[in-house]
Every structure is written in C-alpha cells, then in structure tokens.
Amino acid sequence: MEKVQFITHYTERYSYLDSARMALEGGCRWIQLRMKDAAENEILPVAAEVRKLCNDYGAIFIIDDHVELVKEIRADGVHLGKNDMSVAEARRILGEEYIIGGTANTYEDVKKHWLDGVNYIGCGPFRYTTTKQKLSPILGLEGYKKIIRQMRADNINLPIVAIGGITFADILSVMQTGVTGIALSGTVLRADNPVEEMQRILTETNQAGKINQTANY
Numbered sequence: 001m002e003k004v005q006f007i008t009h010y011t012e013r014y015s016y017l018d019s020a021r022m023a024l025e026g027g028c029r030w031i032q033l034r035m036k037d038a039a040e041n042e043i044l045p046v047a048a049e050v051r052k053l054c055n056d057y058g059a060i061f062i063i064d065d066h067v068e069l070v071k072e073i074r075a076d077g078v079h080l081g082k083n084d085m086s087v088a089e090a091r092r093i094l095g096e097e098y099i100i101g102g103t104a105n106t107y108e109d110v111k112k113h114w115l116d117g118v119n120y121i122g123c124g125p126f127r128y129t130t131t132k133q134k135l136s137p138i139l140g141l142e143g144y145k146k147i148i149r150q151m152r153a154d155n156i157n158l159p160i161v162a163i164g165g166i167t168f169a170d171i172l173s174v175m176q177t178g179v180t181g182i183a184l185s186g187t188v189l190r191a192d193n194p195v196e197e198m199q200r201i202l203t204e205t206n207q208a209g210k211i212n213q214t215a216n217y
Ligand SMILES: Cc1ncc(COP(=O)(O)OP(=O)(O)O)c(N)n1
Pocket: 005, 007, 032, 034, 036, 064, 065, 079, 080, 081, 082, 083, 084, 101, 102, 103, 104, 121, 122, 123, 132, 161, 163, 183
C-alpha cells in the first residue's frame, strides 16, 4: 500500500487542482480530492482533471465524502467519516472493487470500520490543524500507540494512516508508533516549494517504514 496520501486543499496560492498536481509531481501516488462544502457542479470538473492526472502518474484517486460521485468521476474509492454514509452502506453500493477509507479517533471506531469492511483507516487528528473544522480529540503519539496495541491484541490487521497537522519533523516518530502511513496537506502547501517538500516527505516516510518492518513490536 502507498504510505503517503495527499489531501487536496484550496489556499491563497493554489487551487485544488494545483495542489493535486504538485503532490503528484513530487512523487505522491495517492490523492484524495477533498472539496469540503463544494457543490457537485464545482467538484465534477476538478475531479475530471484529477482523474486524468492520476492516470498519467499511475496514482490512486480517492474522493472525500461523495459516494454518489465515485463511479461517475471514475475514482478508485471514497473516504468516509462519522457524519458521512456508513462504510457498510457504501460497500453495498460500490462493491468490493472500490477502496473505502474510514475515519477513526478511537479504537472502537477502528473496530466498527473493520467489521463494516473498510480498506484503510484515516486515524487522527495527530495534532491541531486548521485544514479541518470541528476536530475530534487530539491523539498524539500515545494515542496511536494505544490504538495499534489494541488492534494487535484483537488481531485486527488494517492499514492505519495517521492524519492531522503532520509535518516533516513528525514523520519518524509518527511512523514509529506502528502506523502504516500518513495523510497530509497543509505542510506541503505551506512549503516554499511544495513539489520538493512532497519528495522529502516521501523519502522520509518510506525510510521510516523500512525501519518499522525490521522493528520488533
Ligand atoms: C485519510 C483521511 N482521514 C480522515 C479524514 C477525515 O474525514 P472526515 O472525518 O469525514 O472529515 P472530512 O474530511 O470529510 O471533513 C479524511 N478526509 N481523510
């Protein structure tokens, strides 16, 4: 599985599409199109461009929230949180070929998604971030360690992607908690050169992932 998911964001400098393009140019191969509160007629043209770019780069394309658009925009899957359609319902609609991600803030969230047939978990927030409103309680490193311990005890084997306020400096310690990967947005878009920042983040995450594989948890 890809270790780094980039989440699109609109800033003063960049459009949603710019953000996806820069992440792909920097080597990221897993893009989530997140256009919070945008209407369908705004999402569709951007999604068409992101789909094309992801095809060019051989990247996975996930859409946030919109199960009803997945097939129309030819996304590879969808990411769903607590206030979205349930993973079980989305699975019934989309079938087994699509990727479904689910948000978790607690071990109970992870377990429910596991039973509902999720493919990966977006687990967070790691720390405070302004990219998302109404954040769940901050997990910090200890929060991830606890969730991973509980998963191992119950034999739940699911990719866990840490999210929320993650920067380059956090990657090693976050990956060392045992998570599978990270999802990020703001730290890439705030960088002077987002393409280079993405490259640096990928190298660091893959390096940290290799250390993880040899560590004895
Ligand atoms: C990888 C990943 N993890 C978590 C989220 C948050 O999803 P959700 O809780 O539904 O919040 P919104 O993103 O919809 O505001 C995510 N999008 N991606």
